[in-house]
Amino acid sequence: MSIVSNISWPWNDRRGRLSALKLAVFIGLFLPGGVLAVQWANGDLMPRPLNAVIHGTGLWGIRFLMISLVLTPLRQGLAWPSLILVRRMVGVAAFAYIATHFMLFVGDQAFDLGLVVAEIVKRFYLLLGFIALLGLSALAATSTDGMVRRLGPARWRALHRLVYGIAILGIVHYFMQSKVDPGQATVVAGLYLWAMARRRLTSLGLTRLPLMVVVAALGAALAEASFFWALRGVDPLLVLASNLDVGYGPRPALIAGLIVVAVEIAALIRRALKPGRAARPGRDAPRPDGSRPAESVP
Structure with missing residues (x-):
């Protein structure tokens, strides 16, 4: 061989x-x-x-x-x-x-x-x-x-x-x-919060979609407001309010929310088409003897 x-x-x-x-x-x-x-x-x-x-x-x-x-x-x-x-x-x-x-x-x-x-x-x-x-x-x-x-x-x-x-x-x-424009960092923060919430809330059905969108969008907006307040002393309420103004294009919080909408709708459609293929939580955990391959972090 x-x-x-x-x-x-x-x-x-x-x-x-x-x-x-x-x-x-x-x-x-x-x-x-x-x-x-x-x-x-x-x-x-x-x-x-x-x-x-x-x-x-x-x-x-x-x-x-x-x-x-x-x-x-x-x-x-x-x-x-x-x-x-x-x-x-x-x-x-x-x-x-x-x-x-x-x-x-x-x-x-x-x-x-x-x-x-x-x-x-x-x-x-x-x-x-x-x-x-x-x-x-x-x-x-x-x-x-x-x-x-x-x-x-x-x-x-x-x-x-x-x-x-x-x-x-x-x-x-x-x-x-990022200093001047933390837009991409804001989107990343929103998606991180969504991922953490999504891992904990696996059985909400249709009610999960609006909840996850709120987690991602509001989380991103709060992260951006915290950044400008902590580093530049900008009023957090002004930053939060700016997310409602799309005159200069979609705000990072909106982008994070739209990404989550697309993912959650895709998940609902796939589950509707293949209801018997739900992934089993914990499937990726190593066996007691450690024999199953570890596919990176949990």
Whole structure:
């Protein structure tokens, strides 16, 4: 038997067969990095190409981190069990992009570690980002099947629940880094709150749709108002009221709400068409002996 035949390729399912979903996601995870590399090589990121790539890798890191958290409620809502197969892959990609983001930042400081430490200590948003990176490093290092067996299911699950706090640190870092326009960070905050609520509320039926929309939209608006109040002293009521004004285009809270509307309606339609395929909560938890593959964070 050849060595190649024994390799567990990331695009194969648990039976070793090619998974079209995993292959598509695997390729998709490389695309943002590839686009940034091509833009950098072509000189499209001037006048500060390194700075643009630093922000780009960080942005995609937080996006993939949010996607990894959203996959569980999507799996349950859309009754699409196969989504669990790509969660570990997306989580590891989030770590890879954020680690690259940090290493490029170190490179931007001429690899002067003393200067890097000084910057992290001096700037609170850098400190939050660095703590999030350390947490993701621990999760990435323990995301393998072997580590599930070594740690034991209970300790492994307890460790990987840290991802929820890590995500909050990442979102706050994103807000503070955004400075002028925290629009995308606001949308991410709203979707994070929706994902957390969706994991807890799995049996509300039709009443879930308006509730989840309110959670995402209002949560995003409150996050934006908190940002402007904490960092700039802007009256939170003025920021909340601005979300009702779409004269300059849809506000971030509205965008978060519309995304959730689309997802929740898709979930209702899929369940109506295939009522017998509801995903089972807890299906992705490791077995007592730790033998089932751990597909990233819980």
